[in-house]
Amino acid sequence: MTGGSLAARQAELVAALVAGGPLPPGFAPAPVEAARRALLRKRAGDVARHWPLLAAGLGADWPATFAGWAAGRPTNGSLRDGWDLARELRGRGALPPLGAEELASREATTRYDGRTPPRARRLPALTRAGGAVVLQLAGRVRLLRPARR
Template sequence: MSSLADRQAALVAALTSGAPVPAGFDGRMVEIARVALLRKRAGEVAGQWPALSAALGTDWLREWSAWAETRPTNGSLRDGWDFARDLLSRDALPREAGAELASREAALRYDGKTSPRARRLPAIRSAAGTVALQILGRVRVLYRN
């Protein structure tokens, strides 16, 4: 028999990372809770990344859920950033969301593993046809395709 901590960790993994439902839990109820948590995460990410969620429109929840269902959360800012980068890598980032990603990339350093940190030096970044420039902490969108 496993410890309570092991059972709790297995349940959390089933709810957030797509792991199998642990023995002794109702699979249907775990699935209902998992979907509710994905919807909650989608709403939180949409609050941090409004242009991205608006650009995806009615596809937002479906696209987000497909991407997030096997990934535990890193917080809504980082989750949205990772999702936007994934869309960009697949050439699926909507142009309307390009300025949002390019501006974040210019203003902050984010390696995909640790929390984003403010850039100290000037930076120029592009995403989905948009170019953003950061100098002295101010970000300007220079070009939108």
């Protein structure tokens, strides 16, 4: 086996584990599936540490909600994964109130376009998510109106 083919097989395995890629030939499906599920659980825990209110708002549904969203996506890092999930849930009308307040607070303090890394805002910002209204002025964040409960 040459180095190039080993690298290609490793890339196929990584894609199967973390990005929803097909199972490469020569690998047993059960152990790869078990490893994939374990990596999704670990990833959900990492995202929950960056987005604790989103995870708490979803409660017992957090692991399944995150796994369903993340199963076919490679990670962009825990902060961005949580942000992208929160925005998708907002778009579907499924963002819990705590998650809406957390998303509005993040978007008041930080710019994130979904493609490039988040950057701190320098100018005042007023943001809304799920009924929550947040104002960022002079580096201070104020929840003006909580999300609908």
